[in-house]
Amino acid sequence: MTADVTCYHCGLPVPDNTDFQVAVLGQRRRMCCHGCQAVAESIVQNGLEGYYEHRTELPQTAEELVPDELRQLELYDHPEVQKSFVHDESGELLEASLILEDITCAACIWLNERHLQQLDGVVMASINYSSHRARVRWDDKKIRLSQILAEIRKLGYHAHPFSAQQQQEVREHQRRQDFRRLAIAGLSAGQVMMVAVAFYAGPAQGLEPATAQLLRWFSLIMTMPAMLYSAWPFYQAAWRSIRRGHVGMDVPISLGLITGFIGSVWVTLHGDGIVYYDTLTMLIFFLLATRYLERHAREKSIEAAENLHRLIPPMATRLDENQQPQIVPLHDLQVGDTLLVKPGETIAGDGTVLQGISQVDESLLTGESRPVPKSLGDHVYAGSINYESPLQVQVGGVGEQTVIAGIARLLDRAQAEKPRLARVADIVAVYFTTILLVAVVVIGLVWWWIAPERCFEIILAVLVVSCPCALSLAAPAAFAAAGSHLVGRGVLLTRGHALESLAQVRHIVFDKTGTLTMGRPRITAVLPYGDAQREDVLRLAASLEQSSEHPLARSFTEMVNTAQRLPVLDAGNQPGKGISGEINGERYYIGNAALNTNVTYPEPPVLPPGSSLVWLSNPRRVLAAFVLADAMRPGVGQLMASLKERQIMVSILSGDRASSVQHFADVAGITSWKSDLTPEGKLAALREMQQQGNVVAMVGDGINDAPVLAGAQVSFAMGNGTQMARASGDIILLGENLQEIDHAIATGRFTVSVVRQNFTWALIYNAVALPFAAAGLIAPWMAAIGMSVSSLIVILNSLRLR
Incomplete structure (x- = not known):
C-alpha cells in the first residue's frame, strides 16, 4: 500500500502498482480501484463535480459512493415508476414524455435534440419549443432512461417525467x-x-x-x-x-x-x-x-393541448370483487378493472360499458358539442364526462395506453x-x-x-x-397559435408540415365509405342461396366480421350478439377484398367477388342507388348475398361549395362498385370519381394526379386508405376510422364535421401569410x-x-x- 496516497473518491489507501486516475475539478485524481474510477467518471461526465466541492465527509459505504442525484435518476428505470409516463412502442422501443427546464430559445432545443440523437440506443428525440416537452424514444437494451436524463443534465438542463400538474x-x-x-x-x-x-x-x-x-x-x-x-x-x-x-x-x-x-x-x-x-x-x-x-x-x-392532459382525474371509483365501490388513485387502475362512473364524473380510462345507459360529453376530445349516447357494449374514452346516469365501465386502457394519451403524443x-x-x-x-x-x-x-x-x-x-x-x-x-386554434375545433395536427402543405393544396381526394358517408351502413336485405337459412348466414357473417375494423363490419356484428357468434380460427384480412376464416373446420369468405375466385357467383340483384353487395361463400359455393346502404354525412354539399370557391378540385377514389360511387358523387356534386379500386389502385391514381403538378390532400378512414394517406402531400384521417389510418394521417378530424376540412385549409393559408x-x-x-x-x-x-x-x-x- 501507498500509505500517504488515498483514493480521492472514497478515502481508502491506493494500492501500490495501480494507476486508476480521473480528471476531477481540473486535476488528475488517483483512485483505489476500478469501481471508484467508474463512479467518479460517471459523476464527472454527468456534470456533478460539485459533489466533491460540497461534501463534508468521505462516504462510508458503497451505497454512498454515488451522489443522491444520480441514484434518484436511476429510480426512473423502474417499470412501475415508468408506467405513468412511458409508452411501449411495439414491445421493443420505449417512448417517454419529459419536461425540460431552463429552455430559453430555439438554440437550446437544437442543442438537446442533437446531443440526444447522437446517443447509442436513442431512436428519436424531439422537443416542443412551445411547451418545453420532449418526446424521447429509445431501445432499453442499449440505453436506460436514467442515462438519457443524465446526458440532459450534463448539458446544463434538467429533465423529469411529464405530468400536467408538475408542468403547471x-x-x-x-x-x-x-x-x-x-x-x-x-x-x-x-x-x-x-x-x-x-x-x-x-x-x-x-x-x-x-x-x-x-x-x-x-x-x-x-x-x-x-x-x-x-x-x-x-x-x-x-x-x-x-x-x-x-x-x-x-x-x-x-x-x-x-x-x-x-x-x-x-x-x-x-x-x-x-x-x-x-x-x-x-x-x-x-x-x-x-x-x-x-x-x-x-x-x-x-x-388547448395542455387541456387534454388535465382531463384525466387523479382518482377513480373501482368496484371490488364484491361489487363494493372504493376510491383508488389513477396509477392503481389495471386493464380489466370495473369502474363506477357517476353522473357529473370524468371517466378515468378507456373502456367498454358493462351496465347503464347515459349521455357522455366528449367535446374536449372531438370538438363536438352534443353529448353522445352510450349503452351496453359502447366504447367510452378517458377524459369524457358522464352526464345522465351511472355507468359501469370495464377498463381497456389506462395511462399512456388511452386514446387521449395517443392524441397527446401525436400533438407533441x-x-x-x-x-x-x-x-x-x-x-x-x-x-x-x-x-x-x-x-x-x-x-x-x-x-x-x-x-x-x-x-x-x-x-x-x-x-x-x-x-x-x-x-x-x-x-x-x-x-x-394556429395549432392551438385548430385543436380547440377538434382538428389535430400530427405532422409539423401539415399547415404549410395545406396552404398549397389544389386538389382534394375523398374516400367514400366512412368519409363522405357516415361509414355505418345498414343491412337492407339478406339473400340466402340454396338451402342456407337467413339466421345461419347472418351468424356466420357476424362471426367473421367481428375481427375486422372495416366500417361495414359493424353492420353485421350489430345484428348478432356476442354470445351467438362462433369462434373463428386463422382469420385473415385482405385489404380491398374482404375476410376469410375457419369456423367449425370449414373455410368461409365474406367480401367482394375478388376474394373467393373458386366459386361461381349468381347474377347479382338490381341494387338501389348507393347500395353495396357483400358475398358470403365457402370453397364450394355461394351461401348468401347482403345488400348494404349508407347515408351521406351532413354538410358534404356545403363543404363542396366552399372548396369550389377556393378553386380546389375534388375527386373520389373508392373501392366500392361504380353504381354506388356514382350515386354519392352525383348527390355531392363531384364529377371526378373512380370505383372498384384496390389500395394499390388508389395510390396509383393519386400519383397520377401528383404528376400533373398538383399538391393533393387525401381524406380517408379505412385500412385500405393507409397507403394513399401516406402517399399524399397532406392527409386527413377521420377520428372514428381505423388505427392504421390515423397513424398514416397528417391531420386527424376528431369530430364528425367535414366543414373543418375547409376551415383547416383556410387556417393553413392564413398561417403561411x-x-x-x-x-x-x-x-x-x-x-x-x-x-x-x-x-x-x-x-x-x-x-x-x-x-x-x-x-x-x-x-x-x-x-x-x-
Missing part, C-alpha cells in the same frame, strides 16, 4: 422567476435613468467633475443587480451555445452587455468619459419584458416537427448571427480608427439592434437598422427599444391566428 408547477415557478428578474431589471433601469438625466443635462447646467464621478459610481452600483441577476439567463444560454459550437441569438446579446459594462466600468475607474449603464439596464429590461410576453403568448397557444410530434419555413428561419438566424459578429469586429476596427471615443457606443448599438429575436420567433409563434409577414418585417427591420447603427445614427438605448418592439410586433401578429 414548473411553469408557475418559471413565471415567478421571470417576473422577479424583470422587476429587478425595471428597478435598476428606473434608478439609473434618473441619474442619466443629470449626465444628459450636465454640460448645460455646469455639472462638476466630482459630482459626475459620484453619479457614475452610483449608476454602477444600481446596474450590478440587473447585470449579475436579471441578465444571467442570457449568459447561460450564450455559454451553452459557445460550448457546442453553435451561435445562438443570446451570443450577440451577451457580448453587447459585457462589452458595454466593461467599457463603462473602465470609464468609471478612470473618472472621465461616457458610461452606458442606462442603456444596459434598459436593454435587459426590454429583453426580459419581450421574453416574458413571448412566453405568456406561447403558453396561451398551447392551452406535430409541434416538435419543424415546418420548412421554421427550419429556414433557424438557418437564416444562425448565418445572420455569425455575419453580425464578423460585422461587429469590422465596424469596431473602423470606428477605433475614425473616432475611438465612440467605438464602444457603436459596437453596443450594432449588437443590440441586430439581434435576430424577431426572425427566430417569426415561424414558431405563428404555427403554435402571417409567417411571411413576420419574416418580411424582421428582415426589413434588420436591413434598415443595422446600417444606421453602424453609421452611429442610432444610440444604444434606441437600439434596445427597437429590438424589443420588433419582437413584440411578431408575437402580436402571430396571436391573430388564435
